[in-house]
Amino acid sequence: MFMTQLLFRLLTSATGALLLAACQSSGDAPATDEAEAAAPRAVVTVGQVRADTLRDVLRLSALSAYPAKDILRATTTGYVLGPTPVPGQAVRAGQTVFRLQTKESRVLHLDRLTGDPRLKFSGIIAIPSGRAGVLSAVDKLAGDFVQEGEQLGVVYDRSRFGFLLDVPVTQLRFVHPGQSCRILLPDGRTLPGRVAEALATADPALQTQRYTVRPTGPVPELPENLAVQVELDRTAPRRAPTLPRTAVLTDETQTQFWVMRLLNDSTAVKVPVARGPEQGDRVEIQRPRFGPQDRILLTGNYGLDDTAAVQLSK
Known part of the structure; x- marks a missing residue:
C-alpha cells in the first residue's frame, strides 16, 4: 500500500511539471514572434539595372578667347572728340569709332572755318574699325589729349571666338584637329564644339600643348578668359549595364564594391560587383550580370x- 501511494505521488509531480513547462513554452512563443515582428527594418527603394550608352571621356580645362582683335590707335597727336563709344558696342567693318582733332586745328579753330572753299582740311581725323566685331575696351574719353600711336580701344572679332585648350602630353593621342567635343559652361549649359588646330608650342613647365576649340552652334555672349570644361571622347560610345551611383557601396579603401539585392520582399543580400567608369550619376556594372527580375536597393542600403x-518604401 505504501509503495502504491509513493508511485502515485511521483506520477502526479511529473505530470504537473510537464504541464507547467508546456504552459510556459506556449506563453513565450507569442512574445518571441511579437519581438521579431517589432524589430526595426530599413525602409528602402529598389530598381533594376539599365542599359546606357557610355563614353570614355577625357575632361580638360579651357579658357575663352578672342584670338582676332584690332587695337585702335591714334594716327596723330590731338584731342578725342565726342561722342565716346562704350564697351560692348557692336561695330561694322570701316565704321568710325573714334574721332580726333589735331592740336593745330583746335588752336586755329579750323573746324569752324567753313566759308573759304580753299580750306580742304578741317583737322578732324576719323579712326575706323578694321573688322566687324564688338568694342571690348575704351581707353580714352572725349576731351583726352593723346599722342600719335596711343591706344584708344580694342575691337574683338566675334566670328573668331573660341577656347584655348591645354592638353597634357600624356593625353595627346586622344586629341586631334577636327575632333568633336562638348564645351561645359559654368552655368550648366553645354555647347557643341570642334577641335580647330594645334599650336606648335608646348608649356615647358606644365608639359602641355595648346589647341584651339571652336563652337559649332550658336554662341551666347561670353567674356574673354572664362574658365570652362571641354569633354572629348577617348573611345567610341558603347552600351553597358549601369546602376545609380547610390546603389553601389564600397569599403573605406574603395577596393571592394557591392550592391544589396532583394532576396524576397523583406530580406536583402550582399552581392559583390566589379564596377566600371562613371558617367554622370550612373556607374557601369561589369560583373555579375543582373537580369531584369533582379531588384537592387537604390536608397536605404x-x-x-x-x-x-528591409521594408519596401510605399
Missing part, C-alpha cells in the same frame, strides 16, 4: 549587413 531585414 547604406550600412546594411548581409541578409538584412
Whole structure:
C-alpha cells in the first residue's frame, strides 16, 4: 500500500511539471514572434539595372578667347572728340569709332572755318574699325589729349571666338584637329564644339600643348578668359549595364564594391560587383550580370549587413 501511494505521488509531480513547462513554452512563443515582428527594418527603394550608352571621356580645362582683335590707335597727336563709344558696342567693318582733332586745328579753330572753299582740311581725323566685331575696351574719353600711336580701344572679332585648350602630353593621342567635343559652361549649359588646330608650342613647365576649340552652334555672349570644361571622347560610345551611383557601396579603401539585392520582399543580400567608369550619376556594372527580375536597393542600403531585414518604401 505504501509503495502504491509513493508511485502515485511521483506520477502526479511529473505530470504537473510537464504541464507547467508546456504552459510556459506556449506563453513565450507569442512574445518571441511579437519581438521579431517589432524589430526595426530599413525602409528602402529598389530598381533594376539599365542599359546606357557610355563614353570614355577625357575632361580638360579651357579658357575663352578672342584670338582676332584690332587695337585702335591714334594716327596723330590731338584731342578725342565726342561722342565716346562704350564697351560692348557692336561695330561694322570701316565704321568710325573714334574721332580726333589735331592740336593745330583746335588752336586755329579750323573746324569752324567753313566759308573759304580753299580750306580742304578741317583737322578732324576719323579712326575706323578694321573688322566687324564688338568694342571690348575704351581707353580714352572725349576731351583726352593723346599722342600719335596711343591706344584708344580694342575691337574683338566675334566670328573668331573660341577656347584655348591645354592638353597634357600624356593625353595627346586622344586629341586631334577636327575632333568633336562638348564645351561645359559654368552655368550648366553645354555647347557643341570642334577641335580647330594645334599650336606648335608646348608649356615647358606644365608639359602641355595648346589647341584651339571652336563652337559649332550658336554662341551666347561670353567674356574673354572664362574658365570652362571641354569633354572629348577617348573611345567610341558603347552600351553597358549601369546602376545609380547610390546603389553601389564600397569599403573605406574603395577596393571592394557591392550592391544589396532583394532576396524576397523583406530580406536583402550582399552581392559583390566589379564596377566600371562613371558617367554622370550612373556607374557601369561589369560583373555579375543582373537580369531584369533582379531588384537592387537604390536608397536605404547604406550600412546594411548581409541578409538584412528591409521594408519596401510605399
